[in-house]
Amino acid sequence: MSEKSFQLWPDMASSFALDVDLLYGFLIVVTIFFSILISVMVIGFSLYYRRGRKVNRKLGHHSNFTEVIWAAGPFVLVMIMFVWGAMLFYKMQTPPENTLDIEVVGKQWMWKIQHATGRQEINALHLPLGQPIRLRMISEDVIHSFYIPAFRVKQDVLPAFFTQLWFEPTRIGTYHLFCAEYCGNEHSKMIGTVTVMAPEEYARWVEEGVQEKPVDAGERLFTQFQCNTCHQSDNSGNGPALAGLFGKKRPLKGGGLVEANDQYFRDSILNPHKQILAGYDAMMPTFQGQLTESDSLAIIAYLKSLPQLPIPENSVSMQDLNP
């Protein structure tokens, strides 16, 4: 975050900043070139050919070749912009394997950040330098947008749907965090700070003031809401056993497959009738209103942490797949 009262260029603090700025610079050069070209021509012609001046106004033949030239020139330029922008966007959309995952929940009007160690923060995000970060984000209410100008990244945060954002902080410092999607009265207060720290400093910081790890919170909620009444570990309950389910493809009632990912787990808790596994009845109550998105994230963390148990496959037959 700049202390200056006036600036013309934003801080550059992520691995994308230079890439985006170079492309932006190219666009500026094109814009300045054509703006000056058009301005000089229209003003120049209007002065040179003003009425009453004795100048040659004899017209040549109108040729379509001129039209082709001034359509082709812009075409080539915009295709360069398109390809350059698409390649960079591909990079922005493809996180590497070794990311540090942090969870973000947006709600009117604050950002709740959950580190994997259990440390939580509100309207602040602490990050280690040089470490690729992946944010998994969801909103409790309306659409928000997670925006760090110094990193040149932005991603809408949606109700009921996970989105993700990745970047690599490259400069120690404090930067703005904004909500970019209008979300109601205090939209302009839904701001915070992003602090990039040295990795060892971050390692110390993230272990301080921890109250409850998400995995532990998840286990607590799982017990508290008596999920194991139906989801018994030996698969004898009314619902499927959950250990080792994450990442697997499971058949759905009425056909089709679903990958048991974060989104699937989240929907199963808060909107359980959206997708019913083959072989089960739509009998699970919704926990919408009782559990928040943060709670469901904790439960997902707990479920993911469960040891792999062999799941008996007897409850799902090929007959269920093709009703």
Added chain:
Amino acid sequence: MKKNYLTNGQTVASWLLTGDHKRIAMLYLVSVTLFFLVGGVAALMFRLELLTPKGDMFIPEQYNRLFTLHGVMMVFFFLIPAVPAVLGNFLIPIMIGARDLAFPKLNLASWYIYVIAGICAIIALIQGGVDTGWTFYTPYSSTYSNTAVTAAVLAAFIAGFSSILTALNFIVTVHTMRAPGLTWFRLPLFVWAHYATSLIIILGTPVLAITLLLLGLERVCGVGIFDPRLGGDPILFQHLFWFYSHPAVYIMVLPAMGVISEMVACAAQKKVFGYEFVAFSSLAIAVLGFLVWGHHMFVTGQSMYAGFVFSFISMLVAIPSAIKVFNWTATIYKGSIVWNTVTMYVLGFLGLFTIGGLTGLFLATIAVDVHLHDTYFVVAHFHYIMVGGSVMGYLGGIHFWWPKMTGRMFPEFFGKLSALLVFVGFNLTFFPQFVLGYLGMPRRYHAYPDEFQMLNVLSTAGATVLGLGYALPLFYLIWSLKYGKKASNNPWHAYGLEWETSSPPPTFNFDVMPVVTRPAYDYDTEAAEQLAKVEDKAIDAIRREHEETAL
């Protein structure tokens, strides 16, 4: 004295029950001006708030209502109807040599529908305003906002029918009522632009109507369509909304492009360069405009590949736009230009539209849009198109055809002054916003970090100049109605059927049905020069006479 359309019936009923397209245009002129004033005052108020980083003039509730009011008024009640309903209504029948539009009663009905929509908007205002932004994004608008969203959405819904009727009228009129000899490729480009616009209106507006209806259903009846809590999809709204509202941008700017084509030919006293290319580029923009809505949604989490496709098609829009700008520029080349109000508005439009178009490329470039989306850069860009392009074209057109519409000339000095003030004020208002956007200032922020203040102060200073530039024509144009010099039939030596009838035209436009034998823009640049010489000689002669009498 022979009656013209203004003097033919003086009662209030003769205006409110008229079928005359010119009178209906005047009714629209008055009503869009009123809505423009409401929207403009709202803008000035929140620009004042933004002078300081802290939110100290209004509370957030008021600020959010002000920018929503500004957006709703300007988009649905000014920009969309302005050029087509005022200038298009007045000129299209005259330009094609017809007595009126094909369906005069439908034309009047469209004005009444517009007024009803306007009343709905005012009711929304009285109910305490709306705070969703003109984009009505769900689920904020459908479930969370406590403001008069339903009335505002109803207003936009009704206003849509008014545009549909006008567009339908234009399409039928252009197809069926052209004067003998007026082939498609002899039509003024103004008519081509309105034809393209009408196609977009007819194809796009029903989608908006459906979208707003669904929003109303969810808000009023609780039917889950967009709110995930009710089982809906919040992004679906954005797809539906932008499927109309991106083409709506072209609804706002294409007619203004048509105005500029007329004005540039007259200003240069020369045939528009590459007539067919300008005409077809309007149609190309109309078609491409329907295929680019996803560029508003690059960061919503839509598929990356969808993003690529929308980025690619958005880039293509640059080509017909560039063709237009280059052809207008080439029209000025070897022309015979007088530096009057008309010319100044043309030059202002070309400069601002060029910058607006080029900065659109930043937002079509997907990786750069990630940073710029929902910042002031976007605000600056679309104001360069909407205000720099559409409003400049509209105001220019009002000046250009004012003598025809009212039979009076406006004071040339004030005309030039207003064009200059608008140009300078506009750039001062919106140029700093490009910088603010790249620095990362999000739009719709009531309070902002200190380091953005300097640029915001510049922007507000510009807004006051711009406000002055817009207020000025209001005064001198009204003044000219009574005190302006009487206009001849063709004060600008322009070419086109509208300049062959009297100023103001009679109720049925022409005393004899015109027959067209020449191509569009059959200007004679050399003749304009000869005329200038004759005029110069005449002026010299008068001066000499004065000197002699003085001696």
